[in-house]
Amino acid sequence: MLKSQGRDLISNRARMARLIYLAPGLTYIAIFMIIPLGILIFYTFFTRGTYGGVDFIFTLENYRRALDWLYLSVLLESILIAATTTILAFLIGFPVAYAITKLPSNWQNIMLVLIVLPFWSNFLIRTYAWIVLLNTQGFLNQGLINLGVLDQPLSLLYNPGAIVLGLLYAYIPLMILPIYSALVRIDPSLTESAINLGATTTQAFRQITLPLALPGVLVGSIFVFVPSIGNFIVPELLGGGKTVMVGNLIRDQFLKARDWPFGSVLALSMVFMLLMLFILQARVNRRVGSNG
Amino acid sequence: MRNSSKGMLAIIASAALFVLTGCGGSGSSSAKLDADADLASQKLTVSIWAAYSPEDLPSKFEEKFGTKVTITNHATNEEVMAKLTAGGDSGIDVAFVSGQFAQALAQQGLIENLDKSFIPNSANLVPEVANLTYDLGNKYSMPYAWGTTGICYRADLMKGNEPTSWNDLLMPKPQFKGKVTMLATERWLMLPAQKALGFSANTQDESEMNQVKDLLIKAKANLLAYDDTTFYERLVSGEAVMVEAWDGWCNYGIAKNKNIKFMVPKEGSDLWADTMVVLKSSKNKEAAHAFINYILDKDVHSWVVDNILYKVPNSAAMEKSLPALAADFPNMTISPSELLKGEGLVDLGKAAPLYTRIATEVTAK
Amino acid sequence: MVKNPFWLKFSLIFILIFLYLPIAVVIFMSFNASDAPFTWSGFSTKWYVELINSPDIILGFKNTVIVALITTILATTLGTLLAVGITRFQRSTTIEAIALMPAIFPDLALAIGLLILFNLLYLPLGLHSVIISHALFCAAFVTAIVRARLLQVDPALEQAAEDLGDSAVGRFFRITLPTLKPAIIAGALLSFTLSIDEFVIAFFTNGPTSPTLPIVIYSMVRFGVSPEVNALASVVLVVSATIVILAQRNVKVKDQI
Numbered sequence: 001m002l003k004s005q006g007r008d009l010i011s012n013r014a015r016m017a018r019l020i021y022l023a024p025g026l027t028y029i030a031i032f033m034i035i036p037l038g039i040l041i042f043y044t045f046f047t048r049g050t051y052g053g054v055d056f057i058f059t060l061e062n063y064r065r066a067l068d069w070l071y072l073s074v075l076l077e078s079i080l081i082a083a084t085t086t087i088l089a090f091l092i093g094f095p096v097a098y099a100i101t102k103l104p105s106n107w108q109n110i111m112l113v114l115i116v117l118p119f120w121s122n123f124l125i126r127t128y129a130w131i132v133l134l135n136t137q138g139f140l141n142q143g144l145i146n147l148g149v150l151d152q153p154l155s156l157l158y159n160p161g162a163i164v165l166g167l168l169y170a171y172i173p174l175m176i177l178p179i180y181s182a183l184v185r186i187d188p189s190l191t192e193s194a195i196n197l198g199a200t201t202t203q204a205f206r207q208i209t210l211p212l213a214l215p216g217v218l219v220g221s222i223f224v225f226v227p228s229i230g231n232f233i234v235p236e237l238l239g240g241g242k243t244v245m246v247g248n249l250i251r252d253q254f255l256k257a258r259d260w261p262f263g264s265v266l267a268l269s270m271v272f273m274l275l276m277l278f279i280l281q282a283r284v285n286r287r288v289g290s291n292g
Numbered sequence: 293m294r295n296s297s298k299g300m301l302a303i304i305a306s307a308a309l310f311v312l313t314g315c316g317g318s319g320s321s322s323a324k325l326d327a328d329a330d331l332a333s334q335k336l337t338v339s340i341w342a343a344y345s346p347e348d349l350p351s352k353f354e355e356k357f358g359t360k361v362t363i364t365n366h367a368t369n370e371e372v373m374a375k376l377t378a379g380g381d382s383g384i385d386v387a388f389v390s391g392q393f394a395q396a397l398a399q400q401g402l403i404e405n406l407d408k409s410f411i412p413n414s415a416n417l418v419p420e421v422a423n424l425t426y427d428l429g430n431k432y433s434m435p436y437a438w439g440t441t442g443i444c445y446r447a448d449l450m451k452g453n454e455p456t457s458w459n460d461l462l463m464p465k466p467q468f469k470g471k472v473t474m475l476a477t478e479r480w481l482m483l484p485a486q487k488a489l490g491f492s493a494n495t496q497d498e499s500e501m502n503q504v505k506d507l508l509i510k511a512k513a514n515l516l517a518y519d520d521t522t523f524y525e526r527l528v529s530g531e532a533v534m535v536e537a538w539d540g541w542c543n544y545g546i547a548k549n550k551n552i553k554f555m556v557p558k559e560g561s562d563l564w565a566d567t568m569v570v571l572k573s574s575k576n577k578e579a580a581h582a583f584i585n586y587i588l589d590k591d592v593h594s595w596v597v598d599n600i601l602y603k604v605p606n607s608a609a610m611e612k613s614l615p616a617l618a619a620d621f622p623n624m625t626i627s628p629s630e631l632l633k634g635e636g637l638v639d640l641g642k643a644a645p646l647y648t649r650i651a652t653e654v655t656a657k
Numbered sequence: 658m659v660k661n662p663f664w665l666k667f668s669l670i671f672i673l674i675f676l677y678l679p680i681a682v683v684i685f686m687s688f689n690a691s692d693a694p695f696t697w698s699g700f701s702t703k704w705y706v707e708l709i710n711s712p713d714i715i716l717g718f719k720n721t722v723i724v725a726l727i728t729t730i731l732a733t734t735l736g737t738l739l740a741v742g743i744t745r746f747q748r749s750t751t752i753e754a755i756a757l758m759p760a761i762f763p764d765l766a767l768a769i770g771l772l773i774l775f776n777l778l779y780l781p782l783g784l785h786s787v788i789i790s791h792a793l794f795c796a797a798f799v800t801a802i803v804r805a806r807l808l809q810v811d812p813a814l815e816q817a818a819e820d821l822g823d824s825a826v827g828r829f830f831r832i833t834l835p836t837l838k839p840a841i842i843a844g845a846l847l848s849f850t851l852s853i854d855e856f857v858i859a860f861f862t863n864g865p866t867s868p869t870l871p872i873v874i875y876s877m878v879r880f881g882v883s884p885e886v887n888a889l890a891s892v893v894l895v896v897s898a899t900i901v902i903l904a905q906r907n908v909k910v911k912d913q914i
Contacts, residue, residue: 014746021742025735025756025796032793033759036770050641051399052377070649074656092675095668102665110902111669112846118676119850120897121683121890122874129679132686137529137696139682155470158517169679172672173850178802181843185809215805223760223798230763240517241476244656251765255370256478257648258377258396260769267766274761275754282750285808337865342876364865365876374769375861380776383865529696548693 037271040264052258062265071249071266075273078245081160082228085167086175089224090217092168093175097216098209100176101183112180115173127166127237131157158240166234167224174223182216183209218281226274246270325407329578332358336579339364339372340388344437344566346599353586359579368477368520369393376402376571385574386583391426391565392479394433395639403569405432410581413588416606420628424565425636433567434584437540437602440561440626440634441480444537446527448551458488458557461534462511469514473526473535476518478651479637480562481508484536487559493635496643501650508654518655527552538564539623540602546621547601554623556634563634565605597624603631680894687887704884705892714889717873724787724859724869725852731792732848736799737841741833743800744807745815760797767794768861775862782864790862791852798851799844806840 044062049055065071100111118126133139134156141153156162186209194204232247250270253263338350342365350361366372369390375382377400389397397403408414414434427433443455453465461484464472475481479493485504486493495501516532524545526532537545542554568587570580586592590608597604597613603624604610610624617624640647690699708714743753759767771790775782814836818828834841856871863872874886 018742018746021738021746022752025739025742025800026752028735028793028796029755029759032771032774032789033762033767034755036767036774037762039773040766040770048645049400051396051639052373053400070653070656074652077656092668092672095664096672099665099669112843114673115676116846116850117894117897118680120853121680121894122871122886123854123856124871124874125683125886125890126679129682129686132682133679135529135531137531169675172676174847176672177843177847178805181802181806181840182809184839185806212809215808219801219805223801226761230765232765236476240515241519241655242512242515242517244652247763247765248655249652250763252648252652254765254769255368255374256651257645258370258373259645259648262645264766267763270763271758271761271766275758278754278757278761279750282753285805339865362866364868365873367876371860375772378769378772378776378861380779381781383782525693528693548691 040268043261043264044268046261048257048259048261054260062262065262066265066269074244074249075246075270077160077243078229078247081163081167081243081245082225085164085171085228086221086225088164088168089172089175090221093172093220094179094213094217097176097179097183100180108184112177115176119173123170124233126169127234130162130166130169130238134162157238158242160239160243162238163235163243163245166238167228167231170231170234171224171227174227175220178219178223179213179216182213182219186212215285218285222278222281225277229274230270325410325578325581327410331579331582334359334576334579336361336385336576336583337364337383338362338386338388338583339366339375339384341366344388344600346595349587349592349596352592353583356586357579357582359576359582361583373397381573382571384571385576385580387569387571388436388566389569390637391424391433391435391567392637392639394567394569395426397569398427398432399639402572403432404572404574404577406430406434406570406584407581410578411585411588413585413590416588416590416593416608418605418607418628420632421565421605423632424563426565426638427567433569434588435565435567435605436587437596437600437604438563438565438631439539439603439623440556440563440631441475441483441536441538442542442554442556442561442623443534444524444527444542444545444552444554445534446530446549446551447553449530449533454553455534455555456558458484458559460557461536462488462507462514464514464534468533470516471531471533472515473517473519473523473532474511474515475523475536475538476520476655478647480536480538481518481651481654482647483562484557485511487557487561490559493562494638494640496640496646498646501646505650505653508650509657512654512657524548524552539626540600542623543601543621550620556626561634563631563636565636683887684891684894687884687891689884689887692883704888707885708888708892711885713868713873714870714885717868717870718889718893720784720867721853721870724784724791725849727788728791728795728852729845729849731788732795732852733799733841733845735792736796736844736848737803737837739796740800740803740807741829741837744804745812756800757797759794760801762794764794764855764857768858771858772861782862784863784867784869786862786864787859787869790858791855794858795848795851798847799841802844802847803837803840806837810836 043054045058045060047055047057047059047061100108103111131138135141136153136155140156141150144150145153190208191204194208195201229245230247232245232251235241235243235245235248246266250263250266253259253266336359338361340363350363353359353361364384372387372389373393373396376384376387376397394403411434414430417435421435422429424430424435443461445455447454450468455461461472461474474484482504483493485507486495489503489507491500491504516526519526519535523532523535523537524541527535527545528549537554539554542552545552546554568584570577574580587596588606590606590612593604593606593609594612597609601617601621603626605628614624687704688700688702689697690701739756743756775786780786815828815832818832823831854871856875859869860872860875863869877883877886
């Protein structure tokens with residue numbers, strides 16, 4: 001990998017620089033992620049102990065079980081929910097990020113912090129707040145009933161829609177920050193000259209701003225999609241435990257069934273799928289990067 | 293370069309794993325306790341559910357014995373089990389876990405057999421505790437609180453339609469649809485269906501469990517939610533009229549709304565017990581035993597009852613607390629022999645993945 | 658100046674309402690007279706009093722802030738260096754994937770993997786093991802954000818400086834870092850935010866005697882959220898908002914100088 005890319009062309013100083021930049025981070029990751037990853041991969045080949053723990057009896061049964069339609073359907077539903085969340089996050093987040101870049105510069109920082117500030121209180125509390133707002137005896141329903149708009153309370157919670165709402169609420173800053181970061185660097189004179197040359201604002205936006213913002217959009221999408229798909233608290237609280245997502249599945253295997261080998265297989269499959277997604281995103285980024 | 297160094301790491305890690313995990317024996321053993329140990333020089337870390345013990349318990353124990361006690365909380369059995377079974381020293385000396393989990397810990401060789409000579413107050417416990425199936429003879433666990441599971445409901449909202457059977461919860465009348473919750477933890481998720489169909493709560497029979505699954509899937513359509521924690525609040529607010537609940541939990545709801553009542557359905561229910569265990573990795577075993585002994589003292593245990601509104605298998609303690617509580621909280625008067633009619637939950641051993649799979653199938657539909 | 662269309666202002670107003678509606682509920686319920694999490698029973702400030710008398714919550718809050726601050730410093734440093742490294746110095750997608758994998762890994766599996774690792778290393782658990790674990794995935798987020806920015810920056814600027822004889826260190830501090838400043842700040846902010854509220858990994862990698870706030874709150878959830886916790890959340894919000902407003906005044910002055 002590192003060696004094959006024209007080694008002779010890279011000077012010694014560059015090699016030193018590369019080492020200084022890459023070594024701290026990669027060593028840290030090697031110790032604290034690669035090894036645990038290795039441990040989990042190791043576990044996938046063995047059997048669950050009768051009362052929990054791992055018996056060192058080699059088996060491929062865990063992999064066979066993972067192909068069961070039950071787990072695949074949970075994966076599919078999770079992808080659907082996470083994808084919906086991501087798309088909504090983009091549709092809301094992009095305009096917001098763009099709007100922030102148009103603000104005077106000191107207001108930009110204030111706005112960014114305002115967006116992030118709710119997340120310095122506790123996730124559980126905020127999620128419960130949605131329950132307080134939306135349950136049948138909650139503020140929204142009781143308010144609408146008192147105003148005469150409704151006779152019966154609306155059942156807004158304990159369904160996949162509520163899960164999307166909760167996930168969107170939890171992760172939308174992770175979409176806004178990277179898009180902002182990408183947009184703010186775009187030279188405004190680019191769009192101005194395009195408009196001077198006869199392009200409409202929309203055309204300038206579509207052909208200049210959007211492509212240059214793409215790396216930020218892709219990063220933001222991954223940042224929303226990945227934790228959405230693995231979250232197990234929102235499906236439990238806002239979904240009423242009636243929808244199972246991959247995160248719940250993994251949690252159940254590790255904690256309830258105490259089946260660490262099988263739980264590891266499920267976790268690793270999820271990592272693998274997300275890695276593929278990520279590599280796809282990286283390829284797209286590189287192409288944009290070389291054109292930009 | 294990077295690939296081969298990763299490979300090296302993997303090999304070293306595997307070797308280490310073999311050595312470390314392979315060494316754990318099965319079955320528990322007893323340590324030799326030192327009767328003259330200086331308790332004031334020991335420290336205890338106790339893992340228990342939040343608000344499941346009197347707030348001043350650590351300081352009162354320290355006043356009496358000089359041992360500093362730190363309480364750490366877990367929200368579920370499963371979480372603390374994961375910490376205790378990950379190998380190494382979790383830093384926890386005494387853990388409060390439900391009986392079937394104590395059994396699993398003992399099977400994995402993680403907890404001590406208790407030295408009863410250091411727990412003389414265990415004589416306060418009712419004789420029936422020796423028959424608790426997850427630990428016959430209480431070799432490695434001491435029961436802290438016990439009870440049964442049933443239906444907790446708003447009597448005022450269900451006038452004339454009070455529940456009598458688990459089927460009233462699983463297949464509620466039309467006016468109650470969407471206002472029912474069930475417990476999410478798998479053993480208790482299965483319980484109503486198991487009892488409604490006449491099966492054992494510990495069954496490992498796959499065909500029986502498949503019938504349980506079908507019934508639970510049908511029941512899901514009528515549910516408001518699966519809820520392990522806030523179900524009594526839903527009764528108080530009226531969002532739900534009927535919930536599956538542990539008896540002690542229901543008392544918290546009753547304390548807030550006198551219209552709430554608890555009943556055990558006619559098909560019968562379970563007997564659960566929350567127990568105290570001592571970890572083998574503990575370096576403060578004498579203090580741990582003293583702590584357990586302290587709790588089983590009749591005044592302390594009675595203080596616990598007053599605080600957490602659960603039943604305890606300590607006859608002297610119950611005698612002391614019941615008079616004040618019996619009128620408001622009728623389920624406190626359920627006697628030990630009544631409780632023992634319930635089926636004790638034991639660890640499922642090899643059938644645990646089956647239950648998890650069925651729970652997944654039910655909740656994923 | 659480009660005119661600001663109506664929908665831009667609207668989107669800002671919308672996001673603020675969306676984000677702060679539950680916050681308003683949290684603050685509102687912190688004044689609830691009873692501890693029912695779902696129903697309002699009258700006004701009271703008693704939970705704020707309880708808060709001051711609640712050593713667990715205060716301890717949890719203190720621990721959380723310590724962890725978040727150190728994690729942010731560690732993660733921002735590691736992540737920025739790594740971002741520059743993978744963008745400027747190599748082309749391998751694999752290395753990039755490895756650098757970003759901690760952000761993709763399911764937190765529960767990572768938590769248990771780390772717990773097993775710490776046990777194998779006989780590392781006693783405590784705040785330090787939480788910091789190590791948090792820095793791991795926060796760094797990946799910083800890497801991603803800084804990298805996204807770097808991809809737009811023209812390397813020619815740094816090339817020119819190198820050709821003119823500037824040292825690698827000098828280049829880094831004089832050219833690279835200033836260009837990256839907004840991204841680094843965004844990354845640090847994100848890192849702090851992620852760490853301060855992270856429960857799963859903290860729960861498994863922490864020692865039992867030094868809980869972080871999410872751990873304290875999660876275990877109290879048995880009864881639904883107590884208004885004490887709402888009170889704490891409200892206090893944190895007001896204090897953070899105040900700090901930020903004060904900091905902003907400083908920045909405004911600096912910009913004008």
